[in-house]
Amino acid sequence: MSTKKKRSRKKQKVYTVHWPILMGLTALLVALVLLVVGVIRACALPEGDALSVEETPEPIIPAPTWSPLPVDINFTKVHNTYVKVFMQDEGEIRDMLLEEYVLGVVAGEVGPSYPMEALKAQAVASRTYTLYSIRHGGCKTNPNADVCTSSSCCQTFRSDAKLRKSWGDKYTYKYSVIAKAVMDTAGEVMLYNGKPINAMYHASSGGWTEDSQNVYGSNFPYLRSVESPHEIGSRQTGEVRYHRGTFVEKVNGARPNAHMEEEKLEEQLKVLSLYPSGRVEKLQLNEDTVTGRTARKIFGLNSAMFTVEITNDEVIFHTKGFGHGVGMSQAGANGMATDGADYRTILLHYYTGVTIGVIGQY
Numbered sequence: 001m002s003t004k005k006k007r008s009r010k011k012q013k014v015y016t017v018h019w020p021i022l023m024g025l026t027a028l029l030v031a032l033v034l035l036v037v038g039v040i041r042a043c044a045l046p047e048g049d050a051l052s053v054e055e056t057p058e059p060i061i062p063a064p065t066w067s068p069l070p071v072d073i074n075f076t077k078v079h080n081t082y083v084k085v086f087m088q089d090e091g092e093i094r095d096m097l098l099e100e101y102v103l104g105v106v107a108g109e110v111g112p113s114y115p116m117e118a119l120k121a122q123a124v125a126s127r128t129y130t131l132y133s134i135r136h137g138g139c140k141t142n143p144n145a146d147v148c149t150s151s152s153c154c155q156t157f158r159s160d161a162k163l164r165k166s167w168g169d170k171y172t173y174k175y176s177v178i179a180k181a182v183m184d185t186a187g188e189v190m191l192y193n194g195k196p197i198n199a200m201y202h203a204s205s206g207g208w209t210e211d212s213q214n215v216y217g218s219n220f221p222y223l224r225s226v227e228s229p230h231e232i233g234s235r236q237t238g239e240v241r242y243h244r245g246t247f248v249e250k251v252n253g254a255r256p257n258a259h260m261e262e263e264k265l266e267e268q269l270k271v272l273s274l275y276p277s278g279r280v281e282k283l284q285l286n287e288d289t290v291t292g293r294t295a296r297k298i299f300g301l302n303s304a305m306f307t308v309e310i311t312n313d314e315v316i317f318h319t320k321g322f323g324h325g326v327g328m329s330q331a332g333a334n335g336m337a338t339d340g341a342d343y344r345t346i347l348l349h350y351y352t353g354v355t356i357g358v359i360g361q362y
Contacts, residue, residue, distance in 0.1 A: 071176050071179050071180040071183055072183060073176075073179045073183060074183065075097040075098075075099040075100045076097065076099075077099070077183060077186040077187070078186045078187030078358065078359065078360075079098070079186075079187050079359045079360055080097065081097070081098040081131075081359060082095050082096065082097060082098065083095070083096060083097075083098050083101050083130060083134070083146050083147060084138075084144065084145045084146045084147075085101055085145060085146070085147055085148065085149065085157070086139055086141060086142040086144075086145035086147070086148040086149065087148075087149055087159070088141070088148055088149050088150050089149070093142065093144060093145050098127065098130065098131075098359075099127075099182055099183075099186055101130065101147070101157070102123055102126050102127045102130070102182050103178055103179060103182045104157045104158050104159060104160070104163075105122075105126040105130075105155045105156065105157050106119060106122050106123050106126060106178050106181060106182060107158045107163055107174075107175075107178045108151075108155070108156035108157050108158040109122060109126065109151075109155065109156050109201075109330065110122050110330055110334075111174075111178075112173075112174040112177035112178055114330075114333075114334050114337070115334065115337035115338055116177075116180070116181060116337070117336075117337040117341065117342050117343045117346065118330075118333040118334045118336070118337035118338075118343070118346065119177070119178065119180075119181035120181045120184060120185050120342075120343035121328065121333045121337070121343040121346040121347050122181070122201075122328075122330065122333065123181050123182045123185045123188075124185050124188050124189065124190060124199075124343065124347055124356070125190070125199045125201050125327075125328055125347065126155055126199075127185075127187075127188065127189055128189040128190045128196050128197055128199040129154075129155065129198070129199040129200070129201075130146070130147055130155075131189055131196040131359070132196045132197060132198045132199065133146055133147050133154065134146045134147075135195075135196065136198075139153060139154055140153055141153045141154075163175060185343065187358045187359045187360070188356055188357070188358055189356070189357060189358070189359060189362075190222075190347060190351055190354045190355070190356055190357075191354060191355050191356070191357045191362055192221070192222045192353065192354050192355075194362050195362070196362075197220070197222050197351060197354055198220055198223070199327060199328070199351065200212070200223060200324070200326045200327035200328075201326075201327045201328040201329070201330060201350075202321075202322070202323025202324050202325055202326065202327065202328075202329060202330065203233070203235055203321075203322040203323045203329070203330050203331060204231055204233055204235055204236055204303075204321045204322040204323065204329055204330070204331040204332075205228040205231065205321050205323075205325055205329035205331070205332055206231075206236075206278065206279075206303060206305040206319075206320030206321025206325070207227065207228060207229065207231070207278065207320065207321070208225055208226070208227055208228060208276075208277035208278060208325075209224075209225050209226050209228055209277070209325055209326065209327065209328075209329060209332075209350065210225050210275065210277050210279055210324070210325035210326050211223065211224055211225045211275070211277075211326075212326050212327075214275050214277075214279070214281070215293055215304075215324050215325065215326050216324075216326070221352065221353060222351045222352050222353055222354050223326050223327055223351070223352070224352040225275075225276065225277050226349060226350060226352070228329045228331075228332035228335075228350075229335075230332070230335035230336065230338075230339060231329060231331035231332045231334070231335050232331055232334040232335045232338055233330065233331035233334055235302060235321075235322040235331075236320070236321070236322075236331070237318070237319065237320055238301070238302040238303075238318075238319040238320075238322070239316060239317065239318055239319070240299055240300060240301055240316070240317040240319070241314050241315070241316050241317075242299070242314060242315045242316075243313060243314055244262045244265060244313060244314060244315060245262050247260075247262075247265070247314075247315040248260045248261065248262045248265070250298065250299070251285050251298070254298045255285055255288045255290065255298075257287055257288045258285040258286045258287055258288040259286055259287050260285060260286045261286075264286075265310050265315065266310055268284070268285070268286035269283075269284065269285065269286075269308060269310065269315065270283070270284040270308075271283055271284075271307070271308060272284050272289065275292075277305070277325065278305050278320070279292050279303070279304040279305045279325060280292030280295060280304050280305070280306060283295045283308075291304075292304035292305075292306070293324075299317060301317055301319050302319040302321065302322045302323075303319050303320065303321040303322055303323060303324075303325060304324075304325070305319060305320045305321050305325070306318060306319040306320070327350060327351065328346070328347070328350035328351065329350065332350070333346045333350070336349065344356060
């Protein structure tokens, strides 16, 4: 009986090709190759070259989020002194807490962009000025008020409604900055011989402040001329131009005794003397002589610290600083605070021989 050899057959495995997966892997491989090539090309770009705007879109930067600073706004924190404020725009007198009024003054006079120590110095100066005004006859514009909202008479003041309109969506942040300066110095005032001082101040000194008697005639021992070397702010210098004929008309209209003549300006218009601060003491207008302060009013100058240039066509006033120059320079306080001085150091620099006390403790 024959035996047949059985052939063993191995089972063959059948592999199925999944085309979608293969295509996906191929696309991924191509993308990786292109990425590597792009990196190599970018690295090989000469210095100064850049990809096009389409290839490198500018990042989207979110708008800043304004958050309030942590500050306890309590206008009766130390005292509850009230002030009668003549609101010139409304034509009415409003009673408000002193610290509320001071907040509106600091916001109006300097604003939240100043360093915190400069804002604190302004708060103490404004508070002290207000108390001095209350004790010395009140507002000149309205005899029934302690102060008014005009800088030409008292101090610049901005109401809450005006601040909201002006500051818009930044109101909460900016209000909190000012409020912190006021609350951190609440009740603090400058004293001389135990009494609140006439804490005058101005925008910019031009390098030196002025003795009070040289501007207003009154000799306050704490309002002395001091150096203000580092001033930060606008209106550091200015320029006013007049055509020669217009200048002569303006002078003769304001000062009839001057008798100025257009063709003789070079000999008729002269600065006769200066104060040590550099401000004009006397200015000759032909047959008349005026003070630097009067000249500032006649010609609409930023300050009495000026020089005069006469050309074939014009009379040009070049000014330094802004304001009367007495007391604290706001631009100088800004500079001192930027340099690291605290508000007490700033105040004691600009107001000679004063001390700092608290309402109710003097």
